[in-house]
Amino acid sequence: MSTLLDVAGVGKSFKGLRAVHDVSFQVSEKEIFALIGPNGAGKTTTFNLIAGAIRTDTGGIRFAGRDIVGLRPDQICDAGIGRTFQIVMPFPDLTVLENVMVGALHGETDVAAARRRALDCLALLELDTRRHVYAANLTLPDRKRLEVARALATRPRLLLLDEVMAGLRPTETDRMVAILKRLRAETGLTILLIEHVMRAVMALSDRVLVLHHGERIAEGTPEEVTADPAVLECYLGSAPV
Amino acid sequence: MIDRLFGDLTRAGLAALAAFVLLLLVLPGFATGYILSVTTIILYLAFVGQAWNLMLGFAGLLSIGHALFMGIGAYASAYLFARHGLPPIVGLIVGGGLAVAVGAAISALAFRFAIGGVYFALLTIAFAEFTRIMVDHARFLGGTEGLFLPVSAESRQGFDLFHLRGRPEMFYYVIMLLCLGAHALCRWLLTSRAGYYWRAVRDNPQAAEALGVNIFRYRMYAVMVSSGMAATAGVFYAFFYNNLFPEQIFSVERSIEMTLAPIVGGVGTLFGPIFGAFVLTPLGEVLTWAIEWLQHEEIIGKQVKVDGVKLLFWGIAVAAIVLLQPRGLWPWACKRLGLIRAPEDREEGR
Incomplete structure (x- = not known):
């Protein structure tokens, strides 16, 4: 499968506060890719960098082979990226x-x-x-x-979903998961989502990237990352005994 | 087409609109000269009100300097007619083009530097004010002494549409057609892609941008259409009144005058500016009579100055509307009389 979105070493600071630092990942066509991490991990900032709402300090973002850094949000939409707001x-x-x-x-x-x-x-x-x-x-x-x-x-060719399951009841979450799966199957849509609801992440994602303090700490299938000691530590505060 | 333009109206609403248009058409047949001139002023205010409403009500851009665009149209056409004998259609093209260009320039300046909301309004006032000062000093436009259009007693009796010289009835029909044309234009724009984009930008620019709306461009379109309409009103104004003074044309009061009818009638509604003009102006006239009567009966001394009373009344009217019916009188009237269909009733057709 070819790479649709290529995020290479992006970074962003707000008045000295490092929100995202040297984050890289690739999303393939028709993939459902999840971005998870505790609050303040830099997920939404990463989203806003891709969507053109804020500008990267460092690094590059390519979409379908085209450099999209510096484009306005409406131009990003023209390029084929749709987004939701948290x-x-x-x-x-x-x-x-x-x-x-x-x-x-x-x-x-x-x-x-x-x-x-x-x-x-x-x-x-x-x-x-x-x-x-x-x-x-x-x-x-x-x-x-x-x-x-x-x-x-x-x-869009790529849909960015920022916590669309937050506040939904479990049955509603399952419905949304089913809708998104159907969308991908029927239209070949690629989805990048930020999600706290692990039930949805586990059910939907092909791959998961875990951010913590603006940095990437793990990447893999949902099963792999939830078993990763570094991931457990950042969520629970210490490594499992 | 009919359904697209008037799909929001109930049968009663359509009938009311048709009756309104019919009444306007036949009015000169029986109205006195006084009624006709008041109605002409009402229609003028309804026309500029629609122009102003297009910016604030549709696209969310507050202008308190709309006299600028109106004045450009007025001065350009008056200058070309009085000094070069060119007919108002030339004035309309030149003045309208100039006003649209100035509107585009102001928007480019404002939106490039992300000047929005109240600051945008201040910018529009600033441009109107320094245009006033410039025209004050422009000899070729008559400066503070004013610019006058040639009229003769004979031309006041004619019906020369091409030169806009004629009887009051002619001016009445011109402004009536302009007003109804503006209403049709607004209906068409609001149901087109630009209308959807304007309302999206008005409600939430950030979300609109994420949906692919070039907010810079669509805001600029709104300013351009609105300033072109205001300039058209200016051409009418110049030929109707035949004299132009900068402090009259470009004053803040004139800009505010344009905002009253839409605010009272309902900002963002299609018919509100027209309705507002038909409510406010007659009330102002009644007030004038009342004062004249009071002075005649010597209840108020003749030496008492009452010039500001109309302004005071308008101020109170706007305050009352904002407090009691913030969405304006027209939506309230529609609800009472069932003139507008709820969204769910629109798609079934009639």
């Missing part, structure tokens, strides 16, 4: 359908066609019955799903 950012005065239509209008000038695509995405995320509700009135799990539907509507 702190959900719906357009509150637009209905759920209109929210997703904004995403679907990416690369599509025909509003009616965008509407059809948005309805498809909503059906996929099981949000179609809520489509005429104003986003301001959605519950948190629905807002999380709206984030995914909206990003998906832009037709």
Whole structure:
């Protein structure tokens, strides 16, 4: 499988605080790749570096063979990367359908066609019955799903999901896992996700990268990393006896 | 097409809109000269209100310097007509083009340096103010002494659309068509890709950007469309009033005057600016009569100056709206009268 996303030695500091340091990883096409680590490990910063929301201090990021460092977020979206926000950012005065239509209008000038695509995405995320509700009135799990539907509507090759399972009940998590698996199977979508919900990470990911204090401490299959002493130490504070 | 443009209206809403347009069309047939001139001013305010609303209500950009764009249109067309005898259509093209270019330049400056919100509003005031000072000193535009358009008693009786010289009825129909045209344009824009992008940028620029929206470009589009509309209003203003003074045209008061109808009617709504103009201006007129009557009956002495009363009233009206119906009178009226369909009723068609 060919490499779709190549992150090479990226680093970012905020006023002297080293948020991410020399992180490298590759995500292959059609892979589901998880980024985990304790709070403050630098996961969301890594995401924002890829998505162009903040600029890297060092290192390079290539997407489908193209250098994407320094591109604006909308150019990153044009390149084929869709993202969600950990702190959900719906357009509150637009209905759920209109929210997703904004995403679907990416690369599509025909509003009616965008509407059809948005309805498809909503059906996929099981949000179609809520489509005429104003986003301001959605519950948190629905807002999380709206984030995914909206990003998906832009037709990305790579989807960045920032804690979309947080706050979901276990049954809802399982549903989201099933949806994402189906997406990959049907559309060949590549997914990079940040997740705290281990139930989802274990069920979904092909590979997992563990960050701690902005540095990479382990990488491998879910089974490998959860058995890694360094990973257990960073989560639990000491090595298992 | 009809369904795309008017899909948000119920049957009652469509009927109300049709009745409104019909009433406007036949009004000169029976209205007195006074009613006609008040309605002309109302339609002018409704037109510029829609231009201003497009920026704040659709794209989330607050301008308190819209007199600038209106003034550019007014001065350009008046200058070309008075000094070079060129018809207003030339003035519209030159003035409109100039206003759009200035709008684009201000947006480029503001959005390049991420000047947003209140700071953007301050920037618009600043540009309007220093344009006022520049025109004050521009001899060829008449400076502080003003710029006057030639009128003759004879031309006031005609119906010369090409030179915009004619009877009050002609001006009434011109501004009515402009106002309804602006309404149709706003409806079309809001249901197009630009409209969706504007509302997304208004609600959350960061999320919009992540969805591939070039927020710089779409904000600039909003400013350009809005400034072009305001300049068109300026051309009308110049030919309707026939005299232009910089402190009148480019004043902050004129910019604020443009914001009142949409604020009262409902920022971000399609019909709010028109509705607001039809509510506010007649109330202002009633107030003027009331004061005249009070002075006539000598309840208030004739020597008492009451010039500021209208402004005071408008201030109170805006404060009351903001406190009681922050979304404006039009959404409230729609709800009461059932003129607008809920989102879930729109897709079934009529």
